[in-house]
Amino acid sequence: MRLLIIEDDRDAADYLAKAFREVGHVADLAADGEEGLAHALDGQYDVLIVDRMLPKVDGLTVIGTLRSKGIETPALILSALGQVDDRVKGLRAGGDDYLPKPYSFSELLARTEVLARRRGGREETVYRVGDLELDRLSHQVTRAGTEIVLQPREFRLLEYLMKHAGQVVTRTMLLENVWDYHFDPQTNVIDVHISRLRSKIDKGFTQALLHTVRGAGYVIRDTK
Amino acid sequence: MTLSSAASASSAASAPDDSHGWRMTAFGKILRTTTFKLTLVYLTVFVLFAAFLLGYFAWNTRRLITEQITQTVDAEITGLSEQYRQGGIRRLVLAVDARSRRPGSSLYLVTTPAGEGLAGNVGSLATGILETPGWTETAYRRLDDFDGGEHHALVRVFQLPSGFRLLVGRDLEERERLRDIVLAAGRWSLAIVIVIGVAGGLFVTRRVLRRVDAMTETTRKIMDGDLTGRLPIAGTGDELDRLAENLNVMLERIEALMHGLKEVSDNIAHDLKTPLTRLRNRCEEALRLAEDESQYRAALETTIEESEALIRTFNALLMIARAESGQARDNMTEVDAAEIARGVGELYEPLADDKGIALKVEAPAAAPVHGNRELISQALANLVDNAIKYGAANGTHANGAMPEILVKAQGEGERILLTVADGGLGIPEADRSRAVERFVRLEQSRSLPGSGLGLSLAAAVARLHGGELKLEDNHPGLRSVISLPRAGVTQAAA
DSSP: OEEEEEOSOHHHHHHHHHHHHHTTOEEEEESSHHHHHHHHHHSOOSEEEEESSOSSSOHHHHHHHHHHTTOOOOEEEEESOOSHHHHHHHHHTTOSEEEESSOOHHHHHHHHHHHHHHTTOOOOSEEEETTEEEETTTTEEEETTEEEOOOHHHHHHHHHHHHTTTSOEEHHHHHHHHSOOOSOOSSOHHHHHHHHHHHHHTTTOSSOOEEEETTTEEEEOOOO | OHHHHHHHHHHHHHTTOOTTHHHHHHHHHHHHSHHHHHHHHHHHHHHHHHHHHHHHHHHHHHHHHHHHHHHHHHHHHHHHHHHHHHHHHHHHHHHHHHHHHSSSSEEEEEEOTTOOEEEESEEEEOTTTTTSOEEEEEEEEETTOOSOOOEEEEEEEEEOTTSOEEEEEEEOHHHHHHHHHHHHHHHHHHHHHHHHHHHHHHHHHHHHHHHHHHHHHHHHHHHTTOTTOOOOOOSSOSHHHHHHHHHHHHHHHHHHHHHHHHHHHHHIIIIIHHHHHHHHHHHHHHHHHOOSHHHHHHHHHHHHHHHHHHHHHHHHHHHHHHHHHTGGGGGOEEEEHHHHHHHHHHHHHHHHHHTTOEEEEEOOSOOEEEEOHHHHHHHHHHHHHHHHHHHGGGOSOTTSOOOEEEEEEEEETTEEEEEEEEOSOOOOHHHHHHHHSTTOOOGGGTTSOSOSOHHHHHHHHHHHTTOEEEEEEOSSSEEEEEEEEBTTSOOOOO
């Protein structure tokens, strides 16, 4: 995946670029809004990571300008402002995701990968991972042909995980996308929901599909 | 108009005049006030009105007098021409002679067709009067008047059939005196109105100015940093009082905000520096003592954990400050508290179940509140989180039943109550108000994780929505109630 990181803090930008390169991605850097805009207009990127407060042209304007020119490269906004209304402002300006500082790299990586993959825009009606099947229209879930009965929220949780099958999703991403909450619930309530779901889809099968990624989140994948 | 220009001229003159010092400046200040300018406008209107009234009265009276004169003169002419008709010119001359001798303000003159005077009391007339029959206003001199003063009269010249002319008139002194009286009255009343008006204006203005000065004085003190100052209220309930009351409410709000800000910085200093020191010590210790990679790794992992807890505390602090400053009020819409209760209950139910607690939600009817869904959800989540952490401390009940947490959303009159009730140890009554304060973690909870800000955040969110957080005894256990105004009911500013 090719990334453009527009961030004026040199240290933070270098650290991010290095970390992305370590996991096998290509990362370009831009130190201010003007340079970032020029790069984004020229190059082919899968995801833009844009700091909200930038010298010369601020982050939201950069994204707004790109969108007005018909460039739909997914953009993730990094910001020191983390409140709900700031997030809404960021998304309204054309951002696709919003991550308040300070963030962990695993969280940023997971979100970036989801954004890059989303570009295909393929919305299937049936998700399949191994022998697990989820039908989004009939709300039916089967594993190896046997029907699994899920609560509505469990269904949406599984739906989100399967939509991003093979990709790590973090607890915050689940809380935001499945529950639509953007606050920190203090205790790891998500873990308990996951373990319930796991007991329904993995219990009694030799092949586990739902995995915990330590220090990052969860991933549903067929390891065979 | 002349008045106001005179006023501004004197105020302009007062400015550079140092010899009169403060008094003149104070006078100039009065002249510049809105009240005084308003007085001048009123004064002008009043003077114009009085002048109009007086003018109208004078004009009408003058008309009446003139009418009376013409009637009298007409009657005399009718009488005299009757004499002439009966006894010829001789009889007329006699009659005119007799009437001329009577004292009074009537004028008579009989002349030959050539214009020679035969009888009457007129000494001299303006030329040409006798040649024009009908009504004329003219200057004249009486025969018996030797001091030479000229008078004015309204006269009528009547042509007799034989060519003789008869002039009858009446002195206009009466009418002129009336004009003088009206003019004098006008001058005096104008002077009196202006003096009283200006004096009244100055008096009222000084009173208002004194109160405004007192307010300015207080404001200056407040600007110097003393936020405890309040504007004086005269107790008359007038517009200045209302202004002062509103400003005082505003000052209270500002003071509370400043206080909150100070508290936040104090708390940040106190409660963030402690874990930061711990973090640093741990790193130093690892550098000093760690011998292999695994020990470094362990030290780094705890460092990240600690920093995460720090970020969490920091976020909660910012959130509270934001809720207390009222900024989040922009994003409020009508939300259903029952739905919030169900949502939060659903989020925490598995966690409670995991800990052997039955979490139940009772939210049968819609409970509309005007607010921010995220914030209310977070406040309720904090209460549920607390209940799960501390409410289970009792363990299972004596009869072996599972401990229970009840989350309820219900309407009660004009309020919507969001209740979280547990059967745990509760909070002793003496500690309840302290528990809502920031960073207070009661003795029994020291061993459990958390920023200690959950209840403070819930309280701040409740206040932001014009409600409150109450902690009550659940016999046994704790019952936390967020009471919010029902949407659609006009709510008082929080």
